[in-house]
Amino acid sequence: MITLKQAAEALNAQVACGEKLMGREVRMACGSDMMSDVLAYAKNKAVLLTGLLNIQVVRTADVSDIAAIVFVRDKHPETEVLLAAQNKDIPVLYTKCTMFEACGRLYALGLRGCTAKDAENR
Template sequence: MKLREVKEILDADVIVGKDKLDIEVSTAFGADLMSDVLAFAKAGSLLLTGLTNAQVVQTAATRHIAAIILVRGKEPSTEAIDMAKELQIPILATKYILFETAGILYSKGIVGCLKKVGNDSFHK
């Protein structure tokens, strides 16, 4: 699915990355704990989160996240916006809560970047 379609089905605003809506995505990870994003998220996935500070963008960059979806109507901090522009990571903002956002995406074919955590979660 293209990021453009993600924007449409989530009725989202594009805060950063209006020129990047042709990115293809097929997986997602949702968390407010950035250590878990570092541990489990996969490159090229969407990151669904309610955190709005610059660390979300840093974490996304470290994990090669395709785009950040801010849920629950959260607005990113100025620092987060500046960093997202610099690191060229799109930020979309939706008013749907995390559960609904995940459900809408899942029903359209986006799946988790992993199903369960376990021994194979860490790629040593």
């Protein structure tokens, strides 16, 4: 288990919203641009890493009880998307890392994937 603050440091990330929630603990991560897969596999207390920028990223995170959203490859969503996340107390981070690099850094910190198979391999 790590805090969002530790995750943000590892990703050299900018906190776009949710600065006060950086103490939130996370144990899993899900990296995908397919929200369908996130809905099917992500567990609560997971960090969602994505390059998709639309409002459905926040809605998916909301219904799935995702702990935080990380936008990779230095992508920034529209203000409306950021405000929706802020309104739902979902912290948003921006990192310049690619998806692969970002996932690797968080894995090295101890985060794991969300599926039962990932859990078996722990």
